[in-house]
Amino acid sequence: MKPTVVSADVLFEDHRAQLKWEWVAGLGASERRFDEIAVRAARSGADLVGYLNYIHPYRVQILGQREIAYLTNATAEDCARRISRIVTLEPPVLVLTDNQVAPEDLLSMCERAQIPMFATHEPSAFVIDVLRTYLSKHFAERTSMHGVFMDILGLGVMITGESGLGKSELGLELISRGNGLVADDAVDLYRINQTTIEGRCPELLRNLLEVRGIGLLDIRGIFGETAVRRKMRLKLIVHLVRRETLEREYERLPYEPLTQDVLGVPVRKVVIQVVAGRNIAVLVEAAVRNTILQLRGVDTYQEFVERHRRAMEQDK
Numbered sequence: 001m002k003p004t005v006v007s008a009d010v011l012f013e014d015h016r017a018q019l020k021w022e023w024v025a026g027l028g029a030s031e032r033r034f035d036e037i038a039v040r041a042a043r044s045g046a047d048l049v050g051y052l053n054y055i056h057p058y059r060v061q062i063l064g065q066r067e068i069a070y071l072t073n074a075t076a077e078d079c080a081r082r083i084s085r086i087v088t089l090e091p092p093v094l095v096l097t098d099n100q101v102a103p104e105d106l107l108s109m110c111e112r113a114q115i116p117m118f119a120t121h122e123p124s125a126f127v128i129d130v131l132r133t134y135l136s137k138h139f140a141e142r143t144s145m146h147g148v149f150m151d152i153l154g155l156g157v158m159i160t161g162e163s164g165l166g167k168s169e170l171g172l173e174l175i176s177r178g179n180g181l182v183a184d185d186a187v188d189l190y191r192i193n194q195t196t197i198e199g200r201c202p203e204l205l206r207n208l209l210e211v212r213g214i215g216l217l218d219i220r221g222i223f224g225e226t227a228v229r230r231k232m233r234l235k236l237i238v239h240l241v242r243r244e245t246l247e248r249e250y251e252r253l254p255y256e257p258l259t260q261d262v263l264g265v266p267v268r269k270v271v272i273q274v275v276a277g278r279n280i281a282v283l284v285e286a287a288v289r290n291t292i293l294q295l296r297g298v299d300t301y302q303e304f305v306e307r308h309r310r311a312m313e314q315d316k
C-alpha cells in the first residue's frame with residue numbers, strides 16, 4: 001500500500017482547533033500537495049539559524065522568534081537574499097509560531113510563489129511536535145494482514161490462521177468475555193515508528209464481524225460502545241494451526257520466543273493447536289497474560305530451565 005499525499009488545506013483544517021492558526025499567505029495554493037519525501041517538519045532554530053545550506057528543500061519550515069529575527073536583523077540586501085533562499089527551496093508550507101509577524105518581503109514572495117503560510121500563537125516546539133507526529137503517522141509504512149485484530153486484556157492481538165479454523169468465532173467469544181474488536185478479516189497495519197506497529201480497521205469494515213452461518217454482525221450495536229476499538233498497537237500474533245501443522249513445523253517448547261516480522265518490526269508470536277473440545281478463548285487469554293509477563297521481564301521458560309539446572313546440581 002502506497003502512502004497517500006496530503007494537501008495544505010487538509011493539513012490546515014486538521015489542526016485548526018489544536019493550533020489555532022490562520023492562513024496568512026498563499027491562499028491560492030490550498031490544493032498544493034506533497035508526499036512523504038516533501039514533508040519533514042523542521043527542527044526549531046538549527047535548520048534555519050546559521051548556515052543557510054543547512055535548510056533542506058521541501059520541508060515544512062517553522063519560523064519562530066529566532067528565525068524571524070534572523071530574517072529581519074540585517075541589511076536590506078541580506079534580508080532579501082535570506083528570504084529568497086527560503087522560497088527558492090520550495091517548502092510545502094511555512095508556519096509562523098510564537099505570535100510572530102512575517103516580513104512583508106516574505107509575504108509577497110509566498111504570494112507570488114503560491115506557498116501557503118500559516119500563523120499561530122503556539123510556541124515552535126509544540127507546533128513541531130504536533131506536525132511531526134501527524135505527518136509520521138500519515139506517511140507511515142503500511143500493509144494489510146488477514147485475520148482478526150483485537151484488544152485482549154489491554155494488549156493488541158492479531159489472530160491469524162488457515163481459513164476455516166474459526167478465527168471469527170473465536171473473536172466473537174473473546175468479545176463476549178469483555179474484550180474489544182478492532183478489525184475482522186482485513187487489518188490495516190502502520191509502522192508509526194521504528195519499533196511500533198499500529199493496527200486499524202478499514203472504514204468499510206468498521207465494527208463488523210463475519211461469522212459463518214450467521215453473517216455480518218454489528219458488534220457495536222450488539223455489545224455496545226465498549227466492545228469496539230478504533231486502533232491498537234500490535235504486540236502479539238496468535239496463530240491457529242491444525243495438529244499436523246503444529247507437529248510438522250513447530251517445537252512443543254521453543255527455547256526462544258517466536259516472532260514474526262511485520263513491516264520490519266519483530267512481533268511476538270504464539271501458536272495454538274485447534275482441536276475439537278479445546279477452549280481456545282481461554283488459551284488465547286492465557287497466552288496474552290503470559291506475554292504481558294514477558295514484556296515485564298518475567299520469562300517462565302527460562303525460570304524453569306534455571307530451576308532444572310539447580311535440581312541437577314543438587315542431585316550431583
